[in-house]
Amino acid sequence: MTDFDTLLKASFAEAHDEPADDGFSVQVGRAVARRETELKLRGAAYTVGMTAAAAAIAYGAYAVASAYGQDLLASAGLEIARAHGALSSAPSVSQPFQTALQSLGAGMAQILLVTAALAGGAVAYRAAQQD
Amino acid sequence: MASRGLLNLAGATEAALIIAAQTRDQRAFNELVKRRQGWARALLRKMCRSHAEADDLAQEAFIKAWDRLKDLETPAAFPGWFRRIAVTTFLMAKRRQKAVFEEIDDASPIAAEDSTPEAAAGAKIDLEKALARLSDAERLCVTLNHGEGLSHSEIVEMTGLPLGTVKSHVLRGTEKLRRLLEPSQ
Numbered sequence: 001m002t003d004f005d006t007l008l009k010a011s012f013a014e015a016h017d018e019p020a021d022d023g024f025s026v027q028v029g030r031a032v033a034r035r036e037t038e039l040k041l042r043g044a045a046y047t048v049g050m051t052a053a054a055a056a057i058a059y060g061a062y063a064v065a066s067a068y069g070q071d072l073l074a075s076a077g078l079e080i081a082r083a084h085g086a087l088s089s090a091p092s093v094s095q096p097f098q099t100a101l102q103s104l105g106a107g108m109a110q111i112l113l114v115t116a117a118l119a120g121g122a123v124a125y126r127a128a129q130q131d
Numbered sequence: 132m133a134s135r136g137l138l139n140l141a142g143a144t145e146a147a148l149i150i151a152a153q154t155r156d157q158r159a160f161n162e163l164v165k166r167r168q169g170w171a172r173a174l175l176r177k178m179c180r181s182h183a184e185a186d187d188l189a190q191e192a193f194i195k196a197w198d199r200l201k202d203l204e205t206p207a208a209f210p211g212w213f214r215r216i217a218v219t220t221f222l223m224a225k226r227r228q229k230a231v232f233e234e235i236d237d238a239s240p241i242a243a244e245d246s247t248p249e250a251a252a253g254a255k256i257d258l259e260k261a262l263a264r265l266s267d268a269e270r271l272c273v274t275l276n277h278g279e280g281l282s283h284s285e286i287v288e289m290t291g292l293p294l295g296t297v298k299s300h301v302l303r304g305t306e307k308l309r310r311l312l313e314p315s316q
Contacts, residue, residue, distance in 0.1 A: 004309050011258045012278035017169030028193045029161040
Protein backbone atom coordinates (compact mmCIF):
# COMPACT_ATOMS: atom_id res chain seq x y z
CA MET A 1 0.00 0.00 0.00
CA THR A 2 1.40 3.36 -1.02
CA ASP A 3 1.59 6.45 1.15
CA PHE A 4 -1.20 7.95 -0.86
CA ASP A 5 -3.45 4.92 -0.27
CA THR A 6 -2.84 5.35 3.46
CA LEU A 7 -3.56 9.06 3.18
CA LEU A 8 -6.72 8.32 1.22
CA LYS A 9 -7.96 5.83 3.81
CA ALA A 10 -7.24 8.39 6.51
CA SER A 11 -9.16 11.03 4.56
CA PHE A 12 -12.13 8.72 4.26
CA ALA A 13 -11.91 7.90 7.96
CA GLU A 14 -11.80 11.58 8.84
CA ALA A 15 -14.85 12.31 6.72
CA HIS A 16 -17.50 12.69 9.37
CA ASP A 17 -21.08 11.54 9.21
CA GLU A 18 -23.51 14.09 7.94
CA PRO A 19 -25.10 16.21 10.68
CA ALA A 20 -28.49 14.93 11.80
CA ASP A 21 -31.34 16.22 9.70
CA ASP A 22 -34.70 15.99 11.47
CA GLY A 23 -36.52 16.61 8.20
CA PHE A 24 -34.91 13.50 6.73
CA SER A 25 -35.97 11.31 9.67
CA VAL A 26 -39.51 12.71 9.52
CA GLN A 27 -39.73 12.02 5.78
CA VAL A 28 -38.58 8.43 6.23
CA GLY A 29 -41.00 7.99 9.15
CA ARG A 30 -43.89 9.27 7.05
CA ALA A 31 -42.94 7.08 4.09
CA VAL A 32 -42.81 4.02 6.35
CA ALA A 33 -46.16 4.89 7.94
CA ARG A 34 -47.70 5.39 4.49
CA ARG A 35 -46.31 2.06 3.38
CA GLU A 36 -47.74 0.27 6.40
CA THR A 37 -51.14 1.90 5.84
CA GLU A 38 -51.07 0.79 2.20
CA LEU A 39 -50.19 -2.75 3.26
CA LYS A 40 -53.05 -2.82 5.78
CA LEU A 41 -55.49 -1.45 3.20
CA ARG A 42 -54.32 -4.00 0.67
CA GLY A 43 -54.77 -6.78 3.25
CA ALA A 44 -58.25 -5.53 4.12
CA ALA A 45 -59.19 -5.25 0.43
CA TYR A 46 -57.98 -8.81 -0.12
CA THR A 47 -60.04 -10.10 2.81
CA VAL A 48 -63.14 -8.23 1.62
CA GLY A 49 -62.63 -9.52 -1.93
CA MET A 50 -62.22 -13.11 -0.79
CA THR A 51 -65.28 -12.86 1.46
CA ALA A 52 -67.35 -11.40 -1.38
CA ALA A 53 -66.17 -14.13 -3.75
CA ALA A 54 -66.99 -16.86 -1.23
CA ALA A 55 -70.42 -15.31 -0.63
CA ALA A 56 -71.09 -15.14 -4.39
CA ILE A 57 -70.10 -18.79 -4.84
CA ALA A 58 -72.26 -19.85 -1.89
CA TYR A 59 -75.20 -17.86 -3.22
CA GLY A 60 -74.77 -19.38 -6.69
CA ALA A 61 -74.61 -22.89 -5.23
CA TYR A 62 -77.72 -22.17 -3.15
CA ALA A 63 -79.59 -20.88 -6.22
CA VAL A 64 -78.67 -23.97 -8.24
CA ALA A 65 -79.63 -26.26 -5.38
CA SER A 66 -82.98 -24.48 -5.00
CA ALA A 67 -83.80 -24.83 -8.68
CA TYR A 68 -82.55 -28.34 -9.37
CA GLY A 69 -81.91 -29.78 -5.91
CA GLN A 70 -84.97 -32.02 -5.73
CA ASP A 71 -84.52 -33.35 -9.25
CA LEU A 72 -80.84 -33.97 -8.65
CA LEU A 73 -81.48 -35.79 -5.38
CA ALA A 74 -84.20 -37.90 -6.95
CA SER A 75 -81.96 -38.81 -9.89
CA ALA A 76 -79.07 -39.60 -7.60
CA GLY A 77 -81.29 -41.81 -5.42
CA LEU A 78 -82.55 -43.67 -8.46
CA GLU A 79 -79.02 -44.24 -9.74
CA ILE A 80 -77.90 -45.50 -6.35
CA ALA A 81 -80.84 -47.92 -6.24
CA ARG A 82 -80.00 -49.20 -9.75
CA ALA A 83 -76.36 -49.67 -8.87
CA HIS A 84 -77.30 -51.52 -5.68
CA GLY A 85 -79.65 -53.77 -7.64
CA ALA A 86 -77.06 -54.52 -10.29
CA LEU A 87 -74.52 -55.49 -7.67
CA SER A 88 -76.96 -57.70 -5.76
CA SER A 89 -78.01 -59.68 -8.83
CA ALA A 90 -74.51 -60.17 -10.25
CA PRO A 91 -73.20 -63.78 -10.34
CA SER A 92 -70.81 -64.65 -7.53
CA VAL A 93 -67.18 -64.37 -8.49
CA SER A 94 -66.01 -66.68 -5.71
CA GLN A 95 -67.92 -69.79 -6.91
CA PRO A 96 -65.83 -70.53 -10.04
CA PHE A 97 -62.68 -69.72 -8.11
CA GLN A 98 -63.54 -72.28 -5.43
CA THR A 99 -64.32 -74.92 -8.10
CA ALA A 100 -61.01 -74.32 -9.79
CA LEU A 101 -59.19 -74.70 -6.48
CA GLN A 102 -60.98 -77.99 -5.74
CA SER A 103 -60.09 -79.35 -9.22
CA LEU A 104 -56.52 -78.31 -8.73
CA GLY A 105 -56.48 -80.05 -5.33
CA ALA A 106 -57.79 -83.35 -6.79
CA GLY A 107 -55.34 -83.19 -9.68
CA MET A 108 -52.49 -82.37 -7.35
CA ALA A 109 -52.97 -85.70 -5.45
CA GLN A 110 -52.67 -87.70 -8.68
CA ILE A 111 -49.60 -85.72 -9.77
CA LEU A 112 -47.94 -86.35 -6.42
CA LEU A 113 -48.68 -90.12 -6.63
CA VAL A 114 -47.21 -90.40 -10.12
CA THR A 115 -44.13 -88.39 -9.10
CA ALA A 116 -43.56 -90.57 -6.02
CA ALA A 117 -43.86 -93.77 -8.10
CA LEU A 118 -41.37 -92.51 -10.67
CA ALA A 119 -38.93 -91.48 -7.95
CA GLY A 120 -39.25 -94.89 -6.21
CA GLY A 121 -38.68 -96.70 -9.52
CA ALA A 122 -35.61 -94.61 -10.23
CA VAL A 123 -34.13 -95.34 -6.78
CA ALA A 124 -34.79 -99.11 -7.18
CA TYR A 125 -33.19 -99.12 -10.65
CA ARG A 126 -30.14 -97.26 -9.38
CA ALA A 127 -29.77 -99.73 -6.47
CA ALA A 128 -29.96 -102.71 -8.89
CA GLN A 129 -27.27 -101.20 -11.10
CA GLN A 130 -24.88 -100.71 -8.15
CA ASP A 131 -25.30 -104.31 -7.05
CA MET B 132 -45.80 -3.15 20.01
CA ALA B 133 -42.41 -4.29 21.15
CA SER B 134 -41.16 -0.80 21.99
CA ARG B 135 -43.86 -0.37 24.65
CA GLY B 136 -41.48 -2.35 26.83
CA LEU B 137 -38.72 0.16 26.20
CA LEU B 138 -39.12 3.00 28.65
CA ASN B 139 -36.99 5.32 26.62
CA LEU B 140 -36.40 4.76 22.94
CA ALA B 141 -33.61 7.31 22.91
CA GLY B 142 -31.79 5.35 25.61
CA ALA B 143 -32.25 1.95 23.98
CA THR B 144 -29.33 0.16 22.40
CA GLU B 145 -29.22 -0.13 18.62
CA ALA B 146 -29.63 -3.90 18.89
CA ALA B 147 -32.81 -3.46 20.94
CA LEU B 148 -34.16 -0.97 18.40
CA ILE B 149 -33.43 -3.35 15.53
CA ILE B 150 -35.13 -6.27 17.28
CA ALA B 151 -38.15 -4.08 18.03
CA ALA B 152 -38.23 -2.78 14.44
CA GLN B 153 -38.19 -6.38 13.20
CA THR B 154 -41.56 -6.77 14.91
CA ARG B 155 -42.85 -3.87 12.73
CA ASP B 156 -42.42 -1.26 15.47
CA GLN B 157 -42.36 2.02 13.56
CA ARG B 158 -41.25 4.09 16.55
CA ALA B 159 -38.19 1.91 17.06
CA PHE B 160 -37.37 2.10 13.36
CA ASN B 161 -37.74 5.89 13.37
CA GLU B 162 -35.27 6.07 16.25
CA LEU B 163 -32.90 3.80 14.30
CA VAL B 164 -33.20 6.12 11.29
CA LYS B 165 -32.41 9.12 13.51
CA ARG B 166 -29.23 7.45 14.73
CA ARG B 167 -28.05 6.03 11.42
CA GLN B 168 -29.11 8.72 8.96
CA GLY B 169 -25.87 10.70 9.23
CA TRP B 170 -23.77 7.66 8.43
CA ALA B 171 -26.08 6.50 5.63
CA ARG B 172 -26.30 9.91 4.01
CA ALA B 173 -22.53 10.38 4.23
CA LEU B 174 -21.99 6.99 2.58
CA LEU B 175 -24.34 7.83 -0.29
CA ARG B 176 -22.99 11.35 -0.67
CA LYS B 177 -19.59 9.81 -1.35
CA MET B 178 -21.18 7.67 -4.07
CA CYS B 179 -23.37 10.36 -5.65
CA ARG B 180 -22.41 13.65 -7.20
CA SER B 181 -25.43 15.47 -5.85
CA HIS B 182 -26.38 15.77 -2.18
CA ALA B 183 -30.08 15.84 -3.06
CA GLU B 184 -29.77 12.59 -5.02
CA ALA B 185 -27.80 11.03 -2.15
CA ASP B 186 -30.50 11.96 0.37
CA ASP B 187 -33.24 10.61 -1.91
CA LEU B 188 -31.36 7.33 -2.28
CA ALA B 189 -30.71 7.18 1.47
CA GLN B 190 -34.45 7.56 2.06
CA GLU B 191 -35.18 4.83 -0.50
CA ALA B 192 -32.58 2.59 1.16
CA PHE B 193 -34.15 3.06 4.61
CA ILE B 194 -37.60 2.18 3.24
CA LYS B 195 -36.16 -0.95 1.61
CA ALA B 196 -34.49 -1.77 4.92
CA TRP B 197 -37.86 -1.47 6.67
CA ASP B 198 -39.41 -3.87 4.16
CA ARG B 199 -36.60 -6.41 4.49
CA LEU B 200 -35.73 -6.03 8.16
CA LYS B 201 -37.07 -9.48 8.98
CA ASP B 202 -34.28 -10.93 6.78
CA LEU B 203 -31.57 -9.44 9.01
CA GLU B 204 -30.24 -12.33 11.06
CA THR B 205 -28.41 -10.49 13.83
CA PRO B 206 -28.53 -6.82 14.88
CA ALA B 207 -24.72 -6.74 14.79
CA ALA B 208 -24.83 -7.30 11.02
CA PHE B 209 -26.93 -4.17 10.46
CA PRO B 210 -24.18 -1.82 9.16
CA GLY B 211 -22.93 -4.26 6.49
CA TRP B 212 -26.46 -5.31 5.63
CA PHE B 213 -27.61 -1.72 5.24
CA ARG B 214 -24.51 -0.80 3.23
CA ARG B 215 -25.38 -3.56 0.77
CA ILE B 216 -28.92 -2.16 0.45
CA ALA B 217 -27.50 1.34 -0.08
CA VAL B 218 -25.14 0.13 -2.81
CA THR B 219 -27.92 -1.83 -4.52
CA THR B 220 -30.18 1.23 -4.36
CA PHE B 221 -27.42 3.37 -5.87
CA LEU B 222 -26.77 0.84 -8.67
CA MET B 223 -30.49 0.57 -9.47
CA ALA B 224 -30.77 4.35 -9.66
CA LYS B 225 -27.82 4.48 -12.02
CA ARG B 226 -29.33 1.72 -14.17
CA ARG B 227 -32.52 3.76 -14.36
CA GLN B 228 -30.35 6.64 -15.56
CA LYS B 229 -28.78 4.26 -18.11
CA ALA B 230 -25.34 4.67 -16.58
CA VAL B 231 -22.83 2.16 -17.93
CA PHE B 232 -20.65 0.58 -15.26
CA GLU B 233 -19.04 -2.23 -17.14
CA GLU B 234 -17.12 -0.25 -19.70
CA ILE B 235 -13.79 1.24 -18.80
CA ASP B 236 -13.39 4.53 -20.53
CA ASP B 237 -9.69 4.32 -21.27
CA ALA B 238 -9.89 7.52 -23.24
CA SER B 239 -11.01 9.54 -20.22
CA PRO B 240 -8.29 12.10 -19.74
CA ILE B 241 -6.75 11.74 -16.30
CA ALA B 242 -4.12 14.23 -17.25
CA ALA B 243 -6.81 16.72 -18.15
CA GLU B 244 -7.71 16.95 -14.44
CA ASP B 245 -4.45 18.81 -13.95
CA SER B 246 -5.77 21.55 -16.11
CA THR B 247 -8.68 22.32 -13.77
CA PRO B 248 -8.50 25.73 -12.11
CA GLU B 249 -8.03 24.17 -8.64
CA ALA B 250 -5.15 21.99 -9.73
CA ALA B 251 -3.60 24.76 -11.69
CA ALA B 252 -3.72 26.98 -8.67
CA GLY B 253 -2.20 24.23 -6.56
CA ALA B 254 -5.21 24.28 -4.30
CA LYS B 255 -5.87 21.12 -2.37
CA ILE B 256 -9.51 20.36 -2.88
CA ASP B 257 -11.36 18.26 -0.37
CA LEU B 258 -12.18 14.61 -0.72
CA GLU B 259 -15.84 15.10 -1.55
CA LYS B 260 -15.11 17.48 -4.38
CA ALA B 261 -12.38 15.21 -5.68
CA LEU B 262 -14.74 12.23 -5.61
CA ALA B 263 -17.26 14.24 -7.61
CA ARG B 264 -14.72 14.36 -10.45
CA LEU B 265 -14.70 10.58 -10.81
CA SER B 266 -17.10 8.57 -12.91
CA ASP B 267 -19.99 6.91 -11.07
CA ALA B 268 -18.32 3.51 -11.23
CA GLU B 269 -14.92 4.78 -10.12
CA ARG B 270 -16.47 6.71 -7.24
CA LEU B 271 -18.44 3.67 -6.10
CA CYS B 272 -15.46 1.31 -6.25
CA VAL B 273 -13.05 3.75 -4.61
CA THR B 274 -15.52 4.56 -1.84
CA LEU B 275 -16.17 0.90 -1.11
CA ASN B 276 -12.49 0.00 -1.27
CA HIS B 277 -10.79 2.89 0.52
CA GLY B 278 -13.75 4.30 2.45
CA GLU B 279 -15.55 1.17 3.58
CA GLY B 280 -12.51 -1.10 3.62
CA LEU B 281 -13.98 -3.75 1.31
CA SER B 282 -11.69 -6.00 -0.70
CA HIS B 283 -11.98 -6.21 -4.47
CA SER B 284 -13.75 -9.56 -4.25
CA GLU B 285 -16.21 -8.17 -1.69
CA ILE B 286 -16.98 -5.30 -4.08
CA VAL B 287 -17.49 -7.82 -6.88
CA GLU B 288 -19.89 -9.76 -4.70
CA MET B 289 -21.78 -6.62 -3.69
CA THR B 290 -22.01 -4.90 -7.07
CA GLY B 291 -21.99 -7.81 -9.51
CA LEU B 292 -19.25 -6.14 -11.57
CA PRO B 293 -16.44 -8.32 -12.99
CA LEU B 294 -13.25 -8.46 -10.89
CA GLY B 295 -11.11 -6.90 -13.63
CA THR B 296 -13.56 -4.01 -13.95
CA VAL B 297 -13.55 -3.39 -10.21
CA LYS B 298 -9.74 -3.43 -10.08
CA SER B 299 -9.55 -1.01 -13.01
CA HIS B 300 -12.07 1.36 -11.47
CA VAL B 301 -10.26 1.35 -8.12
CA LEU B 302 -6.88 1.86 -9.79
CA ARG B 303 -7.99 4.63 -12.11
CA GLY B 304 -10.15 6.30 -9.48
CA THR B 305 -7.30 6.27 -6.98
CA GLU B 306 -4.91 7.67 -9.57
CA LYS B 307 -7.32 10.48 -10.38
CA LEU B 308 -7.75 11.26 -6.68
CA ARG B 309 -3.96 11.33 -6.25
CA ARG B 310 -3.68 13.96 -8.95
CA LEU B 311 -6.54 15.95 -7.45
CA LEU B 312 -5.68 15.70 -3.77
CA GLU B 313 -1.91 15.80 -3.63
CA PRO B 314 -0.56 19.31 -3.41
CA SER B 315 1.21 20.56 -6.52
CA GLN B 316 4.93 20.00 -6.38
